[in-house]
Amino acid sequence: MKAVVLQEINQTVSIQEVETPQAGAGEVIVQLKAAALNHRDVFVQQGKYPGIKLPVILGSDGAGIVLEVGEGVSEEWLGKEVIVNPSQNWGADDRFYSKNFKILGMPDNGTFAEYLKVEAKYLTPKPSHLSFEAAAALPLGGVTAWRALMSRAAMKAGDRVLVTGIGGGVALLVLQFAVAAGAEVWVTSGSDEKIAKAVELGAKGGVNYKDPNWAKNLIAATGGDRSGYFEVIIDSAGGPGFAKLIDVATAGASICFFGGTTGNITDIIPGKVFFKQLNIYGSTMGTEAEFADMVRFIEEKQIQPVIDEIVPLEDAEAALRRMDSGTQFGKIVLKIG
Numbered sequence: 001m002k003a004v005v006l007q008e009i010n011q012t013v014s015i016q017e018v019e020t021p022q023a024g025a026g027e028v029i030v031q032l033k034a035a036a037l038n039h040r041d042v043f044v045q046q047g048k049y050p051g052i053k054l055p056v057i058l059g060s061d062g063a064g065i066v067l068e069v070g071e072g073v074s075e076e077w078l079g080k081e082v083i084v085n086p087s088q089n090w091g092a093d094d095r096f097y098s099k100n101f102k103i104l105g106m107p108d109n110g111t112f113a114e115y116l117k118v119e120a121k122y123l124t125p126k127p128s129h130l131s132f133e134a135a136a137a138l139p140l141g142g143v144t145a146w147r148a149l150m151s152r153a154a155m156k157a158g159d160r161v162l163v164t165g166i167g168g169g170v171a172l173l174v175l176q177f178a179v180a181a182g183a184e185v186w187v188t189s190g191s192d193e194k195i196a197k198a199v200e201l202g203a204k205g206g207v208n209y210k211d212p213n214w215a216k217n218l219i220a221a222t223g224g225d226r227s228g229y230f231e232v233i234i235d236s237a238g239g240p241g242f243a244k245l246i247d248v249a250t251a252g253a254s255i256c257f258f259g260g261t262t263g264n265i266t267d268i269i270p271g272k273v274f275f276k277q278l279n280i281y282g283s284t285m286g287t288e289a290e291f292a293d294m295v296r297f298i299e300e301k302q303i304q305p306v307i308d309e310i311v312p313l314e315d316a317e318a319a320l321r322r323m324d325s326g327t328q329f330g331k332i333v334l335k336i337g
């Protein structure tokens with residue numbers, strides 16, 4: 001089969017002819033129709049991820065058709081249109097994953113290929129309102145967004161929610177989930193154009209984080225006061241800007257972050273956190289139940305993930321560079337076959 005293989009750290013990926021996998025006990029083979037990029041794929045390529053094993057077929061997000069079932073797997077799966085849960089071996093404790101936890105696409109071969117071998121328990125029927133390309137845009141970002149917003153920060157209808165760096169794949173899904181669940185949502189971005197697009201998706205407004213006064217500008221735009229405005233803040237940038245999230249949070253707010261795109265968090269004044277009784281959470285991926293809840297919500301609300309562009313599998317390297325540049329708004333999808 002054709003697959004996008006990373007052979008060495010800091011090297012370009014290449015399309016290679018590799019052995020087509022076969023389903024073992026409990027496994028299936030999915031003929032992939034579409035895959036999508038996550039920043040994780042870029043980080044793996046750059047060696048910025050623990051425990052990298054090479055060579056590897058990148059890709060955590062995929063959707064396709066079940067072609068083969070292994071021993072012990074119901075034949076009813078054959079021919080079904082599916083999406084794949086990339087959050088695997090979570091284990092019994094909802095609070096934290098087991099030591100065997102892994103994310104599809106390293107160390108196991110991922111979705112940038114014509115065929116994928118995966119345990120049948122990670123299949124979910126593709127929501128019928130989504131194309132393969134839209135369905136592929138969902139899994140990793142969707143489960144990360146869902147756990148951060150709904151389980152960890154426990155957003156409720158009517159909450160005032162801030163989502164930072166709205167051009168990000170996960171951030172956009174947080175925005176869509178929060179709007180659909182009845183929140184008042186504001187965003188930040190390094191691009192005024194992306195803020196305008198977020199408003200089209202239901203955000204009330206936003207500010208550009210490149211302006212050093214962005215936090216003050218944001219509070220002014222919301223009509224809030226110096227004590228803050230947001231009950232829920234979802235961030236993946238971390239870095240020095242995180243301290244300002246404390247300023248715009250209202251008393252008793254929950255701040256949840258799942259990434260550190262801009263580096264270490266610095267200069268947090270402890271008193272601002274404890275006098276405001278803030279809750280600060282870290283979050284990563286999600287449980288199987290959270291994945292199922294997320295897909296149900298997408299179906300119920302008929303949400304369409306935002307796609308920046310769809311390119312052929314052969315253009316995976318260019319797609320990775322585009323993701324690295326941060327110019328995209330929404331998911332970059334690879335069409336397969």
Ligand SMILES: NC(=O)c1ccc[n+]([C@@H]2O[C@H](COP(=O)([O-])OP(=O)(O)OC[C@H]3O[C@@H](n4cnc5c(N)ncnc54)[C@H](OP(=O)(O)O)[C@@H]3O)[C@@H](O)[C@H]2O)c1
Binds near residue numbers: 039194
């Ligand atoms: N823990 C987990 O389970 C998990 C899961 C998925 C992702 N992540 C992490 O979360 C981060 C985002 O992942 P992704 O796949 O959504 O990446 P992505 O699509 O490449 O998004 C990155 C976004 O970061 C934003 N950004 C850059 N500088 C910023 C700043 N100073 N302040 C606020 N936002 C800033 C940009 O937003 P604008 O374009 O709007 O400026 C950019 O679009 C990565 O660090 C990734 O590793 C973690």
